[in-house]
Amino acid sequence: MPLTSLIKPILYFTISMVSAQNINLDNKIIPESIKKEVIEAISFYPELYDTAIEFKFKDNIKKSTMQAQPRFASFFKRKENREYVILISRNIQIEGEHFTMEDIPSDVKVGWLGHELGHVMDYRERTNFGMLIFGIKYLFSSAHIKEVERTADTYAIAHGMGDYILKTKNFILDNASLSEKYKERIRRLYISPEEVMELINENKVEEEPEIVGEEGS
Numbered sequence: 001m002p003l004t005s006l007i008k009p010i011l012y013f014t015i016s017m018v019s020a021q022n023i024n025l026d027n028k029i030i031p032e033s034i035k036k037e038v039i040e041a042i043s044f045y046p047e048l049y050d051t052a053i054e055f056k057f058k059d060n061i062k063k064s065t066m067q068a069q070p071r072f073a074s075f076f077k078r079k080e081n082r083e084y085v086i087l088i089s090r091n092i093q094i095e096g097e098h099f100t101m102e103d104i105p106s107d108v109k110v111g112w113l114g115h116e117l118g119h120v121m122d123y124r125e126r127t128n129f130g131m132l133i134f135g136i137k138y139l140f141s142s143a144h145i146k147e148v149e150r151t152a153d154t155y156a157i158a159h160g161m162g163d164y165i166l167k168t169k170n171f172i173l174d175n176a177s178l179s180e181k182y183k184e185r186i187r188r189l190y191i192s193p194e195e196v197m198e199l200i201n202e203n204k205v206e207e208e209p210e211i212v213g214e215e216g217s
């Protein structure tokens with residue numbers, strides 16, 4: 001038997017073991033139809049091991065496809081024990097065009113989930129009072145929306161999900177069947193694919209000095 005045919009399964013096994021250790025499914029609720037994508041996305045966020053998150057389908061979400069929010073019942077708990085819900089729209093109605101989650105490629109869904117988990121990372125740092133102010137500002141300030149959306153993408157990219165984030169953005173912006181009005185909103189409030197690539201490169205540069213240091217010593 002050639003050696004390479006042996007290495008591949010071993011490598012695959014090792015990788016899946018490593019990622020499985022990072023994931024705690026006891027405190028996650030995940031619908032079967034999106035389980036693969038959710039597990040792929042949360043494997044990039046080992047910090048969320050102890051964080052309870054429910055992924056939940058909803059028929060329609062106004063103006064968005066997915067939405068991360070604290071669970072209302074946990075709102076008065078300490079922020080370490082706060083629980084989150086990520087709502088996923090079953091139907092995506094954009095300016096008359098109708099999609100369902102099943103129409104969206106798997107990698108694009110992983111990118112979308114990675115962005116929502118970036119919001120959870122951001123929320124975890126905020127106090128309950130801070131979350132309240134945050135919610136009010138989100139309703140009224142587009143500058144605040146821009147900042148919050150940038151933060152979510154930045155978390156996802158810093159956790160190694162840059163390529164997924166790019167795929168999700170390109171899926172929206174290159175999609176001929178989505179209206180120009182919707183794409184304009186995305187361009188106005190979210191960071192561009194070019195900025196995503198810049199952030200990916202910045203992350204790579206930050207990792208390099210360690211390697212240089214090792215070589216020099």
Ligand SMILES: [Zn+2]
Pocket residue numbers: 115116119149152
């Ligand atoms: Zn967002």
